[in-house]
Amino acid sequence: MExxxxxxxxxxxxxxxxxxxxxxxxxADLVAELCAREDRYAAAFADLSAIRVALDQExxxxxxxxxxxxxxxxxxxxxxG
Amino acid sequence: xxxxxxxxxxxLGIEAEGxxxxxxxxxxxxxxxxxxxxxxxxxxxxxxxxxxxxxxSKALNEIAQTAMERWSLADTLVIHRYGRLAPGxxxxxxxxxxxxxxxxxxxxxxxxxxxxxxxxxxxxxxxNDGATDWVAAKDTDEDALTRW
Numbered sequence: 001m002e003x004x005x006x007x008x009x010x011x012x013x014x015x016x017x018x019x020x021x022x023x024x025x026x027x028a029d030l031v032a033e034l035c036a037r038e039d040r041y042a043a044a045f046a047d048l049s050a051i052r053v054a055l056d057q058e059x060x061x062x063x064x065x066x067x068x069x070x071x072x073x074x075x076x077x078x079x080x081g
Numbered sequence: 082x083x084x085x086x087x088x089x090x091x092x093l094g095i096e097a098e099g100x101x102x103x104x105x106x107x108x109x110x111x112x113x114x115x116x117x118x119x120x121x122x123x124x125x126x127x128x129x130x131x132x133x134x135x136x137x138s139k140a141l142n143e144i145a146q147t148a149m150e151r152w153s154l155a156d157t158l159v160i161h162r163y164g165r166l167a168p169g170x171x172x173x174x175x176x177x178x179x180x181x182x183x184x185x186x187x188x189x190x191x192x193x194x195x196x197x198x199x200x201x202x203x204x205x206x207x208x209n210d211g212a213t214d215w216v217a218a219k220d221t222d223e224d225a226l227t228r229w
Contacts, residue, residue: 007131007203008215057136059199073133077218080161080200081115081173081193
């Protein structure tokens with residue numbers, strides 16, 4: 001699946017998007033996999049209460065299943081307007 | 082109903098006048114404009130607005146559509162910019178047209194509350210000493226959604 005990062009999440013991880021091969025069942029599982037990879041992921045995901053997730057461009061949550069999802073995006077709370 | 086996510090500046094007068102002309106039987110038009118303001122400590126050089134291209138238009142259209150259904154509106158306009166903006170620049174505007182002002186005002190407030198917390202934009206302040214600061218979302222912005 002495609003994994004996208006925005007704002008300071010993107011800056012901490014150091015890239016805007018990447019293709020990830022994963023068998024993670026939920027978003028939380030995917031986050032755990034990423035954090036186990038490298039410190040920069042662990043640093044970005046250190047406080048999950050400060051991160052929002054969208055699945056296929058709809059806001060979702062960390063318990064949500066990833067089955068059938070093509071695009072996951074992680075970002076800080078939005079500041080539009 | 083029109084939603085535009087754009088990098089280029091918009092002319093507030095032209096947009097407002099065009100919206101008013103297109104809805105000249107509505108009775109009430111409300112417009113709101115957001116402007117880049119200085120950082121709390123001063124010294125803002127620019128504000129960089131990042132967005133999630135795939136999701137932004139979809140989210141804004143859903144928010145505008147909900148406003149159209151919830152209030153008795155003749156029309157809605159949402160313009161939101163992204164990219165590097167100078168202090169004093171216009172970031173975004175909403176306009177609502179309704180038969181009566183209550184619908185127009187309330188729908189405009191609803192649009193603003195949802196744009197703030199549910200539209201995928203992020204603002205970064207660039208300061209004159211080279212420092213940068215991501216603008217943090219406020220709890221009060223999230224709380225504002227509960228009244229709707």
